[in-house]
Amino acid sequence: MSISCSLAVFLVVYALGCWADGTQTRDRPFMYADSVPALAPGEVRRNEAMRFPSTLETEVRQRYVLTNMQRDVYYIAHLSYLGSPSIMYNLHLTRLPRATVGELQQKNQAGPGQRHLSDVNRMYVKARKDVLLFDFLGGEGEVDNGDHDPANDDSFVPVLEVRGYRNGFPHEPEKWKDFRYNIRLDVVGRADGLTMAIMWNVVTVIVMGVFVIGFAAPWVISTAAGDTTNQRSRRDFLIFFW
Secondary structure (H helix, E strand, C coil): CHHHHHHHHHHHHHHHHHHHHHHHHHHCCEEECCCCCEECCCCEEEEEEEECCCCCCCEEEEEEEECCCCCCEEEEEEEEECCCCCCEEEEEEEEEEHHHHHHHHCCCCCCCECCCCCEEEEEEEEECCCCCCEEEEEECEEEECCCCCHHHHHHEEEEEEEEEECCCCCCCHHHCCEEEEEEEEEEEEEHHHHHHHHHHHHHHHHHHHHHHHHHHHHHHHHHHHHHHHHHHHHHHHHHHHC
C-alpha cells in the first residue's frame, strides 16, 4: 500500500513539474533574429551566430526556410553546439505564408562559418504523402503545421526554428552574449523505400526460420546423435580390445 501511494505521489509531482516547465516555456519572452536563411536537405550551416540580449529570460529564435522538401519523405534535423556556458536549444518546425517569408528574406543574411561541433540535438520528422505537412517522429523538438488549406497548400512554406535560451548566467555575462551552433538537414529515406526494406527483412527472417526449423535443425540433431553412437561403440570396442 505504501509503495502504491509513493508511486502515485511521484507521478503527480512529475506531471506538475512537466506542466510547469511547459507553461514557463510558452510564457517566456522571445525575439526573432533578423536574417532568415535557407536550408536544403544535405546542406550544413556551420558556426551560426545567435546573439542574446542582456536579460536572461528572453528566448532568441532563428528561422530557416526549408527548400527542396518533398512529400512522403523522412527527414532528420541535427543541431550541434557547445554546452558551456549553460544554454539550451529546441527545434520547432512550422509553416509560414510564402509572402511573409519573401519579405523576411529580403534582409541581409550572413554566410555560414566553418567550425565543427559534435551533434547534440536531433529531430525526426516525416512529410506526409498527400500534402507538405509534417509529422513528429522523435527527438528533441516539436512540429506545428498551423492552419492548413488544401486549396492553397503552395502558399505556405516549411520553416525550421532554432529556439535558444539561457538557463543560467555564467561568470561575466556581458562577455557571453554571442552563441554559435551548427545545423544540418538530412534525408533519412522515402517512405515507400523504407517500407520495402522492412518487408524484405521480414521475408528474409521467415525464410531463414523455415530453413533452420525444417532442414538445419533436424540435420544437426541427427548428426549429433550419430556422433554420440559412434563414440560409444568405439569406446566399448577399445575397452574390450584392451
